[in-house]
Amino acid sequence: MTTPKIVLTDIAKAFGPHRVLDGVDLAIERGESLTIIGQSGSGKSVMLKCILGLIQPDRGSIRVDGEEMLGLKGRELDRARAKFGMLFQSGALFDSLPVWRNVTFALTQGRTIETARMRKIAQENLERVGLDATVLDLKPIELSGGMQKRVALARAIAPRPEIIFFDEPTTGLDPIRADVINALIVELVEDLGVTALTITHDMASARKIAHRVAMLYEGRIIWNGARDRLHDSGNPYVDQFVQGRAEGPIG
Amino acid sequence: MTPVQPIEAVFALFAAIGRLAIAALGGIGRVTIFAITTIVRALLPPYYPARLFAQLGNLGWLSLPVVGLTAIFTGAALAQQTFTAGSRFNATSTVPAIVVLGMVRELGPVLVGLMVAGRVSSAMAAELGTMRVTEQLDAMTTLRTDPYRYLIAPRLFASVIALPALVLIANVIGILGGYLISVYKLGFNAVGYLSVSRRYLETGDLAMALVKAGVFGFFIALMGCYHGFRTQGGAAGVGRSTTNAVVSTFVLILLSNFLITVIAFG
Numbered sequence: 001m002t003t004p005k006i007v008l009t010d011i012a013k014a015f016g017p018h019r020v021l022d023g024v025d026l027a028i029e030r031g032e033s034l035t036i037i038g039q040s041g042s043g044k045s046v047m048l049k050c051i052l053g054l055i056q057p058d059r060g061s062i063r064v065d066g067e068e069m070l071g072l073k074g075r076e077l078d079r080a081r082a083k084f085g086m087l088f089q090s091g092a093l094f095d096s097l098p099v100w101r102n103v104t105f106a107l108t109q110g111r112t113i114e115t116a117r118m119r120k121i122a123q124e125n126l127e128r129v130g131l132d133a134t135v136l137d138l139k140p141i142e143l144s145g146g147m148q149k150r151v152a153l154a155r156a157i158a159p160r161p162e163i164i165f166f167d168e169p170t171t172g173l174d175p176i177r178a179d180v181i182n183a184l185i186v187e188l189v190e191d192l193g194v195t196a197l198t199i200t201h202d203m204a205s206a207r208k209i210a211h212r213v214a215m216l217y218e219g220r221i222i223w224n225g226a227r228d229r230l231h232d233s234g235n236p237y238v239d240q241f242v243q244g245r246a247e248g249p250i251g
Numbered sequence: 252m253t254p255v256q257p258i259e260a261v262f263a264l265f266a267a268i269g270r271l272a273i274a275a276l277g278g279i280g281r282v283t284i285f286a287i288t289t290i291v292r293a294l295l296p297p298y299y300p301a302r303l304f305a306q307l308g309n310l311g312w313l314s315l316p317v318v319g320l321t322a323i324f325t326g327a328a329l330a331q332q333t334f335t336a337g338s339r340f341n342a343t344s345t346v347p348a349i350v351v352l353g354m355v356r357e358l359g360p361v362l363v364g365l366m367v368a369g370r371v372s373s374a375m376a377a378e379l380g381t382m383r384v385t386e387q388l389d390a391m392t393t394l395r396t397d398p399y400r401y402l403i404a405p406r407l408f409a410s411v412i413a414l415p416a417l418v419l420i421a422n423v424i425g426i427l428g429g430y431l432i433s434v435y436k437l438g439f440n441a442v443g444y445l446s447v448s449r450r451y452l453e454t455g456d457l458a459m460a461l462v463k464a465g466v467f468g469f470f471i472a473l474m475g476c477y478h479g480f481r482t483q484g485g486a487a488g489v490g491r492s493t494t495n496a497v498v499s500t501f502v503l504i505l506l507s508n509f510l511i512t513v514i515a516f517g
Contacts (some may be wrong), residue, residue, distance in 0.1 A: 054389050082395055092390035094382075106394035109297050110401045159395070 003066045005030045005163060005195045006051065011060035012219070013046055020046050021057065022219030033189045033196040035210035035227075037203070037241060039250070042216050044199035045089075048165050051197075052084055053077055064163070085161035085194075089168040091152040093140035099126070099151050100136040106159040125154040129184055146177040153181070157188060164188070166198040170205045182208040203242055206230070215241065217250070285477050286407075292397060293404035302405035310406075311413030314367050315420065321362050322354070322421035326428030329353050334437050346439065347447040350429035355456045359422040361508050364467035367417065368500040372475035375406055376496035379479025380489040388480070403480070407472040414468030415461040422460065459515050463508060470503040 004027040011024040020043040028034045038044050049055040051062055053069060062069040064083060072080055085106075093102050100122035101108075108118060123133050129150040140148055149169070156164055166185060170178035182205050189196045189209075200206055206213055207227060214224035215238050223235040230242055240248030330350050337343040379402065382388050391398050426448060433439040478496040482488045 049389070052389075052393055054392060078395065081393065084393060086390070086393045088386045088390055090385055092386040094387055094391075105391075105396065109394075109396045110302075110391075111297065111299065112301060155394070 002030065004028055005032070005065065006197070007061075007063040008047075008051070009061040009063075011047065011050055011057045011062065013043070013050060013055065013057045019219055021050070024060070024216070024219070024221055026214060026221050026224070028195060028197060030195055031189070031193055033185075033198070033209055033211045035198045035200060035206045035213050036216055037201060037206055037213060038199075038216035039241070040201065043219055044216055045167055047216070048086070048167060048197065048199060052086065052165070053081060082159070083162045084165065085156035085159065085163070086165040087149075087153050087156045087167060087169055089171055091140070091145075091148040093148055093152055093155070095140050098137050098139055099143070102140065102151060103155045103158050105155060121158060122154070125158045126151070128157065128188075129154045130180070146173055146180070149173065149177075149181060150184070153184060153188075157192065157194075160192065161194065163195045163197070166196065166200075168200055168202075169198060170200065170202045175204070178202065178205060179208070185209045201241075203244070281481075282473065282477055285480070286473055289399050289403045289407055289476075292399045293408070295400075297400065299401055299405055302401065303409055306405045306409035307413055310367070310371055310409050311416060314370060314413070314417055317366050317370060318363050318417050318421050319424050321366050322359065322424040323428035325358055325362055326350060326354055326425030326430075327432040329358065329425075330429035330432045330437070334433070343437075344447075346429070346433055346437070347444050348451040350433075351426055351448045351452050352456065354425035354429070355422050355452060355460050357508075357512070359425055360418050360460050360463040360467060361504065363414065363418050363421045363464065364471070364504045364508075365501060367414065368467075368471045368504060369497060371410065372471050372496040372500040373493045375472065375475030376479040376482075376492045377489055379403075379476060380482030380492040383480065383482040384485050384488060398480075403472075403476045406476055407469065410468040410472035411465050412468070414471070415464040418460055418464035422457075459511065463511055466507050466511065467504050470507065471500050474500040474503065 006026075006028040008024050008026045011021050012019070013021040024047060026034075036044050036047070046055060050057045051064075051069070053072070057070065060070075064080060067080065069080055093099075094105065097105070100119050101112075103122040103125050104118040107121065108114075119136060122136060126132070126135065131147065131150055131154070135143065135147065135151070140151065143151065153169075169181050169185060173181065185196065185198070186209050188194060196209070198205075198209060207230065210227045212224060213227055213230055214221050215235075216222075217237055223233055223238045225233060230238070233239065233242075236249050240250050330346050333346045333349045334343050337345050379388070382391075382402075388398050388402075391401065430441075430444055430448075433444055434441045475496045478492040478499070482492040484491075
């Protein structure tokens with residue numbers, strides 16, 4: 001059996017007295033698309049940021065390709081981080097830079113080099129997310145929310161990461177635009193062979209993009225299983241969440 | 252309501268003082284770590300010379316109007332004040348000396364420092380703070396780029412380079428302001444005024460002005476970036492960071508100016 005792409009063991013993180021993550025155990029296979037569902041504020045984003053090294057967990061272990069991530073510093077951390085791409089919830093595009101420099105930011109590390117080649121790379125990646133060359137020189141502020149999300153997606157895939165994190169990819173989009181983004185994610189996982197970890201509370205999105213779904217509740221993974229089992233999980237918490245009921249074990 | 256025992260009130264007072272002291276020491280520690288991290292990382296590649304020049308333009312060149320205005324009016328007012336005060340005991344001939352020493356040693360660096368702090372610290376805190384709350388700083392890290400090298404180091408170095416240049420210019424303009432009002436309103440001899448000014452200005456004075464300017468420049472960028480970088484809590488958080496950046500820069504400029512002056516002349 002091959003090593004899973006990412007293995008989290010007993011990850012915990014508290015902010016003051018508030019325990020956000022309290023012993024998360026999770027494994028993600030190579031080329032798999034895993035979706036984490038859970039309420040707003042259940043620590044889904046914190047979990048992603050722990051894996052990316054943006055937040056230091058209080059305890060636990062994070063292994064990527066069998067290599068421990070926690071405790072890495074300097075160039076070692078840079079090298080490990082280069083495996084990841086992330087689509088932020090708000091897009092997090094650099095508003096002072098035009099679209100093409102946003103898309104190629106990871107390749108140039110923010111420098112203005114090889115302009116002609118970088119514009120070409122930006123255009124290729126934008127085409128992959130369904131945008132054409134007319135947006136290359138626009139500033140992010142001149143784009144609609146859905147287009148910003150697509151540019152952010154192009155920026156995340158431009159350096160061809162092995163793993164992509166999607167933080168609420170469909171939040172703030174209308175159902176049609178949301179479905180376009182979902183389709184793009186499915187396409188990217190299939191075409192580029194990336195390992196995808198998505199956090200969402202949009203069940204339509206989870207059903208469309210996930211191979212497997214896990215639910216985070218009170219700082220732990222309380223259930224995980226194949227997407228098709230989402231509706232007969234046998235877990236009252238998952239049932240309540242999937243059906244979107246106010247009554248149930250989740251207060 | 253239970254009556255408060257006197258002993259408890261005393262304890263509460265000490266606890267409050269203790270909390271303040273711990274918070275202050277913690278703040279100093281965090282700022283120091285932030286400064287050292289920036290400098291250490293800036294020494295290793297990749298370097299961003301283009302970002303440095305962009306910041307020099309923004310910080311230095313675009314500060315010239317406000318610095319020039321401040322300097323010319325301050326120099327002129329200083330000359331008028333000295334003349335009026337001096338005329339009470341026949342000491343109006345001290346005007347050129349006091350203008351040149353006052354501008355170069357004290358008013359040039361401090362006023363330029365405060366004006367640029369108001370213009371630049373606030374802008375840095377607001378820009379970096381907005382980048383923090385919109386996750387742009389996190390995004391930058393995931394895009395293989397170090398925000399310390401890309402955003403903070405260029406601001407810090409540009410500020411340390413630009414401030415001495417701005418202070419030099421402010422000194423010249425301030426002395427010119429004093430000269431203009433002395434020669435055209437107060438009836439000084441033009442050539443005499445300049446030669447007296449020249450005689451009283453020593454290299455040491457100029458050197459101290461430049462040292463002060465460099466220190467102020469360091470604090471201006473450091474506090475702007477530090478508060479911006481640590482911003483939490485949306486638009487209100489950005490507002491708080493901006494205020495904190497300006498207030499803490501002002502305090503540091505006034506305090507370090509006092510210390511440098513006392514050490515140099517004490």
